[in-house]
Amino acid sequence: MVLVWASAALAADGPGSPYSDDIALTKATMSSLAAKDFAAVRNRLDPALGQISDEKLDQMSNVIGAGKPISVETISSTGARDFQTGDGSSRIILEYELTGKWVVVDASVKTQAAAKRFMRLYLTINTLPLRELNAFHLLGKGPAQYLFLAAWIAVIGLTGLAIATAFRRHAGWRRWGLIALMPLGLTPTLAMNWGTAQAWVIETTNNPAGNVVPIVALRWPMALFGYTELGAPFLYISAPLIAFGYLIWSRRSSRRQQALAEQFD
Known part of the structure; x- marks a missing residue:
């Protein structure tokens, strides 16, 4: 063991x-x-x-x-x-x-x-x-860090929107089940060292053939921060596909309902 x-x-x-x-x-x-x-x-x-x-x-x-x-x-x-x-x-x-x-x-x-x-x-x-x-400083970083930060904030914001939408549209076990699933990341997790802009995939494994990155990976929550063994802060993102898919479905469903309502007017 x-x-x-x-x-x-x-x-x-x-x-x-x-x-x-x-x-x-x-x-x-x-x-x-x-x-x-x-x-x-x-x-x-x-x-x-x-x-x-x-x-x-x-x-x-x-x-x-x-x-x-x-x-x-x-x-x-x-x-x-x-x-x-x-x-x-x-x-x-x-x-x-x-x-x-x-x-x-x-x-x-x-x-x-x-x-x-x-x-x-x-x-x-x-x-x-x-x-x-390793102290976190927001200013004085390069384009790569700021692009990654923007993506990190966007993922968190869209996931929050999906959670709010599910809370408003559903009730009972379906509401809480969807809310629990929204922050689940389903893709390999991309991380970036905030100080050096070094990027890597957290789930990467090494074998004699080289580095292997899985096609699907689970991470909850999908976006957060951590620290390297040297204490350097890093951000990471795994795409919350359930949340993204739910937002697309919700938007299309609202459009269909609006179209049906206009037909009966």
């Missing part, structure tokens, strides 16, 4: 966290890296990464520096783990506050047969903390 754990923007790293051991391993590895104990760092890297040169590790060590960090914050810890065997993988994101900069550590830890190895270990230098870099 595999249980998938996901965290929000800020993840707890105490004993109760499902990935507290992976978080502790990442912090210990960064301490070894700062101390230039490259043998200890290499011992924790997966062999699939190949041989990492001393020059590369020295560059990473200089990013962290030998001084004690001002603070270390766990941004997120996500992954999947088999409770029976303990095998699984996790993605750990830490933020180190250093003098004049913030360093984001993006690590992927694989656990197999009680052994833990890093499948990925990236460092990113920022001039501001993630909470400030």
Whole structure:
């Protein structure tokens, strides 16, 4: 049985966290890296990464520096783990506050047969903390963000109109059944990072043949917002085809009723 754990923007790293051991391993590895104990760092890297040169590790060590960090914050810890065997993988994101900069550590830890190895270990230098870099700002964005925002608002508005129309036209179980179905998205969910304008389909899966996007996907509600593992806000949309179809049917039905009324006048 595999249980998938996901965290929000800020993840707890105490004993109760499902990935507290992976978080502790990442912090210990960064301490070894700062101390230039490259043998200890290499011992924790997966062999699939190949041989990492001393020059590369020295560059990473200089990013962290030998001084004690001002603070270390766990941004997120996500992954999947088999409770029976303990095998699984996790993605750990830490933020180190250093003098004049913030360093984001993006690590992927694989656990197999009680052994833990890093499948990925990236460092990113920022001039501001993630909470400030990821703050939502409406102004200063590009055409792509504003077009997506307009579509996002339009979908929510049309769905609200469909709900109001169903509430007015129907009664009883039919009214509440339609209202519950209106926000159901039936298409693959398109998402956009509000800060970078990066777009992706949430339901995309990876296999040896490449990325696969399903033809039909269910999402309720159809349009909302979320946060990436780095805490960046994003908007997403899945077309509420039931709501759109109902609005078309309602409009045509009203026209037919109006035409019949004019015939009897």
